[in-house]
Amino acid sequence: MSILVVGSVAFDDVTSPSGSVKGILAGAATYFSLAASYFTKVRVVAVVGEDFGAEQEQVFLKRGIDIRGIEHAQGKTFRWGGTYGENLNEAKTDFTDLNVFQGFQPRIPQEYEDTEFLFLANIQPTLQADVRRKMNRVRLTGCDTMNYWIKGALAELRETLKLVDVLLINDTETKMLAGETNLPRAANKVLAMGPQALVIKHGEYGATIFFREGAFGIGRHPFRAPTLPLDEVKDPTGAGDCFGATFVSCWSSVTELPSSALAVGGFLVSDASPLGSVPAIWFGWVRVGSTEP
Amino acid sequence: MSILVVGSVAFDDVTSPSGSVKGILAGAATYFSLAASYFTKVRVVAVVGEDFGAEQEQVFLKRGIDIRGIEHAQGKTFRWGGTYGENLNEAKTDFTDLNVFQGFQPRIPQEYEDTEFLFLANIQPTLQADVRRKMNRVRLTGCDTMNYWIKGALAELRETLKLVDVLLINDTETKMLAGETNLPRAANKVLAMGPQALVIKHGEYGATIFFREGAFGIGRHPFRAPTLPLDEVKDPTGAGDCFGATFVSCWSSVTELPSSALAVGGFLVSDASPLGSVPAIWFGWVRVGSTEP
Numbered sequence: 187m188s189i190l191v192v193g194s195v196a197f198d199d200v201t202s203p204s205g206s207v208k209g210i211l212a213g214a215a216t217y218f219s220l221a222a223s224y225f226t227k228v229r230v231v232a233v234v235g236e237d238f239g240a241e242q243e244q245v246f247l248k249r250g251i252d253i254r255g256i257e258h259a260q261g262k263t264f265r266w267g268g269t270y271g272e273n274l275n276e277a278k279t280d281f282t283d284l285n286v287f288q289g290f291q292p293r294i295p296q297e298y299e300d301t302e303f304l305f306l307a308n309i310q311p312t313l314q315a316d317v318r319r320k321m322n323r324v325r326l327t328g329c330d331t332m333n334y335w336i337k338g339a340l341a342e343l344r345e346t347l348k349l350v351d352v353l354l355i356n357d358t359e360t361k362m363l364a365g366e367t368n369l370p371r372a373a374n375k376v377l378a379m380g381p382q383a384l385v386i387k388h389g390e391y392g393a394t395i396f397f398r399e400g401a402f403g404i405g406r407h408p409f410r411a412p413t414l415p416l417d418e419v420k421d422p423t424g425a426g427d428c429f430g431a432t433f434v435s436c437w438s439s440v441t442e443l444p445s446s447a448l449a450v451g452g453f454l455v456s457d458a459s460p461l462g463s464v465p466a467i468w469f470g471w472v473r474v475g476s477t478e479p
Numbered sequence: 480m481s482i483l484v485v486g487s488v489a490f491d492d493v494t495s496p497s498g499s500v501k502g503i504l505a506g507a508a509t510y511f512s513l514a515a516s517y518f519t520k521v522r523v524v525a526v527v528g529e530d531f532g533a534e535q536e537q538v539f540l541k542r543g544i545d546i547r548g549i550e551h552a553q554g555k556t557f558r559w560g561g562t563y564g565e566n567l568n569e570a571k572t573d574f575t576d577l578n579v580f581q582g583f584q585p586r587i588p589q590e591y592e593d594t595e596f597l598f599l600a601n602i603q604p605t606l607q608a609d610v611r612r613k614m615n616r617v618r619l620t621g622c623d624t625m626n627y628w629i630k631g632a633l634a635e636l637r638e639t640l641k642l643v644d645v646l647l648i649n650d651t652e653t654k655m656l657a658g659e660t661n662l663p664r665a666a667n668k669v670l671a672m673g674p675q676a677l678v679i680k681h682g683e684y685g686a687t688i689f690f691r692e693g694a695f696g697i698g699r700h701p702f703r704a705p706t707l708p709l710d711e712v713k714d715p716t717g718a719g720d721c722f723g724a725t726f727v728s729c730w731s732s733v734t735e736l737p738s739s740a741l742a743v744g745g746f747l748v749s750d751a752s753p754l755g756s757v758p759a760i761w762f763g764w765v766r767v768g769s770t771e772p
Contacts (some may be wrong), residue, residue: 199618229598272660273660367565367566368710368711368712369683369708370708370709370710371710374710388684391681391684391685392703392705393683394705394708406672408707408708410685410705410706410707410708411704411705412685412687412704412705415662415663415687415699415701415703415704416663417661417663417664417667418661419661
């Protein structure tokens, strides 16, 4: 079983009430692949610049991650800077330097073509759709997005949503995408755009999965999972990506799809940030049990 | 088994995106006792004015609630007016007319003195403490409060907290009471003020119970319960009181305290508001299992 993730590899500057770090290895594809590597084989498609060398590669390689899909381009790696206040649920973006990410055209190595699970991390929706179309053998596609694309590339995003099985976004993004303030009603509107299931991430309060009527043989009852409250959180960057990773990884570890029961599983751990001595722990769900006819 | 609740009986004017109602029977003691009446015998201590008559009494009596502790005073019943916007988590108070509540001195009927469970709904902390001191035989006391008392009567509130077993408040109130923005750390500071357990209500996201080290033989691991998302919410007034009612009711239905396991239970239903055709469903917890030595 294997998962392919396409997304950003970045160097981040992060400030939180616990301190500051500069130029740490980060990005959605990094967080996702490190978290998923605890469960399954992971393949990465991304782009880096000349400042990404052997030291950074080792972070992936020592977790057994296949990085043949990381393209090395001329210039600098994508950089992001953000600051968290006392409310760690939301970062203020200090800067975004796209650098080599600007002209990124994802290329899928031939060795990746048999990948069964795909995660489209938060990048331009057209690139997400492009990768999805190239991956003919995937059994399940997860997808993330953000306000920036909902506001600025809605038509493209709606095309992408027709191609994904599970969308993982937060409350605000769900309401914005649906144009609806009630969460369950907003969820149903988003599901009507294409995905079979919508996972709404509530930050420190957990997450809720909503299903299209009859999707995966489950029906449409939502299922809500709480989180474990932590009394020390230093850097939440990448927590949503780790959550997505454990969610899709758990799903990928189920040999039969669809199956008939729903269970809670999955957790992980963002250990990429030197700020983050306490792991961010999240829950994913996985359907288990016998196959339905 | 029986529960005594002391708190407000009121007439409310409520406006929400679903409509407006005026002068409906409401108040924390009303919501609490109606919800708890589905589980156990309920006794009420409150004060009403001359505008509270047979019609209002029937709302209690048809649920078998003992209202011998409702004092009839000269003047008008307490009135509250509030408006909810699209965010139904928070009401804007339009007016508060204390009326007969102003000089309220709770009197406990002799027939109530053997009550085993007590709920101090959101009233002046000194009155809460006074009632608690008069009830020598209670096995468990639950307590609610609000920002108004945390800001304006902190010393009195801290005295009351020494007398209660379980405090039920929301995230904002917990952080304000503790002077601390991290929720688990704030919870521990509040527990150090007296209660054995703290239930933090997260509105639409559920609730978390925190325990003092070793309290009730459980230890101090927090337990978080999610809610069932509803796609139609018309009037959330009293939802927290119904939650408190089911929580304490479930607890009161356990014959042995302390016991050794923790289970999820309890739900209910605010059917007092004509706006509220959809019941507010909440979860409480109850400890079940064998008694510890």
